[in-house]
Amino acid sequence: MPAADRWRELHRLHVRVEVAIEAALRAHRLTAGEYAILEVLAEHGHARMQLLAQAVELPQSTTSRLVAQLEQTGLLERYLCEADRRGVFTSITADGRVAQRAAQVSYEEALESTLPRP
Numbered sequence: 001m002p003a004a005d006r007w008r009e010l011h012r013l014h015v016r017v018e019v020a021i022e023a024a025l026r027a028h029r030l031t032a033g034e035y036a037i038l039e040v041l042a043e044h045g046h047a048r049m050q051l052l053a054q055a056v057e058l059p060q061s062t063t064s065r066l067v068a069q070l071e072q073t074g075l076l077e078r079y080l081c082e083a084d085r086r087g088v089f090t091s092i093t094a095d096g097r098v099a100q101r102a103a104q105v106s107y108e109e110a111l112e113s114t115l116p117r118p
Contacts, residue, residue: 017114024110028103033058033066035107038075038092038100046091048081075099 001009021032030038036056041047047055053063067090070076075096081087092100 013114013116017111020110020114021107024106025103027106028099030099030103031066033062034070035100035103037063037066037070037090038096038103039107041076041090041092042097042100046089049078049088049090052090070096 018032021035025032025035028035033056036058037052040052040055049064049067050060052067053060056063058066067076067078071078071090075093076090077093078088078090081089
């Protein structure tokens with residue numbers, strides 16, 4: 001199969017998975033980007049904003065916007081780094097952990113239903 005055909009097939013699968021994830025997370029009032037941030041922070045507890053953006057593979061401006069939205073809903077907190085006052089960290093709250101765990105089931109079901117089995 002030519003590379004262009006393989007790429008189109010992969011792209012179609014990616015779109016199907018993204019649509020399924022967004023639909024599944026809508027019930028939890030989360031977007032895929034918000035869930036990705038919660039997932040990283042649930043695993044690590046806290047992260048510097050730059051590293052969080054890299055971990056979720058989103059632009060820093062998008063990550064900052066999503067973090068601000070999650071902070072407004074009480075799922076995250078932001079604070080300045082004690083050692084370097086220019087550094088901003090974000091950490092998951094107890095409510096954020098609850099939300100992430102609840103959404104994780106829907107997230108995994110969306111993946112299972114759309115990704116092909118090996």
